[in-house]
Amino acid sequence: MMQDIQKTSPDARQEFAFSDRDFRMISELANARYGLFLQPSKKALVHSRLAKRLRALNLGSFEDYCDLLNRTEGDSEQTHLLSALTTNVTHFFREVHHFEYLKTVIAPTLTAKAKSGDAVRLWSAACSTGQEAYSIAATLLDIDPELRKYDVKILATDIDPQVVKTARDGLYPAEQIQAIPENWCRCLTRVATARADEFEMDNALKAMISFGELNLIADWPMQRCFDVIFCRNAAIYFDKTTQARLWQRFAAALGNDAHLMIGHSERLSGPAEADFKSVGITTYQKQTTNKHRDKGDEN
Structure with missing residues (x-):
């Protein structure tokens, strides 16, 4: 079961520029494919989560990352995107x-x-x-x-x-x-x-x-x-x-x-x-x- 992304607050270093356009593109994609609703207030958190993916993929910008997500060869990245935007926090007999x-x-x-x-x-x-x-x-x-x-x-x-x-x-x-x-x-x-x-x-x-x-x-x-x-x-x-x-x-x-x-x-x-x-x-x-x-x- 998933927990609200707002409850995680990693250090959001501006290693990569993250424009409103980048955030909007990622938000729209996450909403269309997974139903995720990312409010503008979550922009810094989305940046800090996805910056790890940019490093792992050796990408230079969020624009490159958005471009990858919209190409066929980026299909395998969808799983990583989803995992980055959601936090699976659970335990036995919770609630x-x-x-x-x-x-x-x-x-x-x-x-x-x-x-x-x-x-x-x-x-x-x-x-x-x-x-x-x-x-x-x-x-x-x-x-x-x-x-x-x-x-x-x-x-x-x-x-x-x-x-x-x-x-x-x-x-x-x-x-x-x-x-x-x-x-x-x-x-x-x-x-x-x-x-x-x-x-x-x-x-x-x-x-x-x-x-x-x-x-x-x-x-x-x-x-x-x-x-x-x-x-x-x-x-x-x-x-x-x-x-x-x-x-x-x-x-x-x-x-x-x-x-x-x-x-x-x-x-x-x-x-x-x-x-x-x-x-x-x-x-x-x-x-x-x-x-x-x-x-x-x-x-």
């Missing part, structure tokens, strides 16, 4: 109230649904390096370890292929594992890797999760309705219009009475407000009939 609600309120219903023979689908829609998705899986297996035998799947997606690879590998620094509450640890078999300071997620958790790349403002290939969607600290990157459209799309992707979890600094807005009722801290339950999706398989 723990969501996982407590999942455990105490939602999971019993999902367990009954799975054991009745129905499919259960959850979506970590801005999964970053994967801690959120693994926390969801651990919460479900803590309720009932037998769930791994049923049709229960977690789709975990992010726009950044680099963080998706980290998530799929499931290797994390020891200090992150140590932060997991003791009562959850039995769900997380800790396997030391060749590097003593890294741990690998248990295969039982990995088996429940499908990781993939997905741009939230582009088309979504999934057709089956979800029972729960986590999308936390991603909408803060979008302007109000894009946010409202995203909430509507989530409403359409959720089944009746399904749940949506969003970030602590985010709020539902636009027409989708009528589709949800608040049931907890940044936790919402869909209350309208989903007429948009109802068949097919996906993840």
Whole structure:
């Protein structure tokens, strides 16, 4: 999951001139391709982030960098641009109230649904390096370890292929594992890797999760309705219009009475407000009939 670029303040040395035109070109490209909304107040921060890319590419100016981004041979740079403009800050069981609600309120219903023979689908829609998705899986297996035998799947997606690879590998620094509450640890078999300071997620958790790349403002290939969607600290990157459209799309992707979890600094807005009722801290339950999706398989 992503954090607001304004919360990072590296030293912005004017090694490269960065004109308003350069900033506008990068802002427009980031908005068109990724939905990122870069306010003028972020110009210095964008400069300091992207100056590293200019050095790495041996470019002499931001004008050269903008030119590269708009050429076919610059396609591979898009990933680096995205990574530079977003900060993936996350940890296991972040915003723990969501996982407590999942455990105490939602999971019993999902367990009954799975054991009745129905499919259960959850979506970590801005999964970053994967801690959120693994926390969801651990919460479900803590309720009932037998769930791994049923049709229960977690789709975990992010726009950044680099963080998706980290998530799929499931290797994390020891200090992150140590932060997991003791009562959850039995769900997380800790396997030391060749590097003593890294741990690998248990295969039982990995088996429940499908990781993939997905741009939230582009088309979504999934057709089956979800029972729960986590999308936390991603909408803060979008302007109000894009946010409202995203909430509507989530409403359409959720089944009746399904749940949506969003970030602590985010709020539902636009027409989708009528589709949800608040049931907890940044936790919402869909209350309208989903007429948009109802068949097919996906993840």
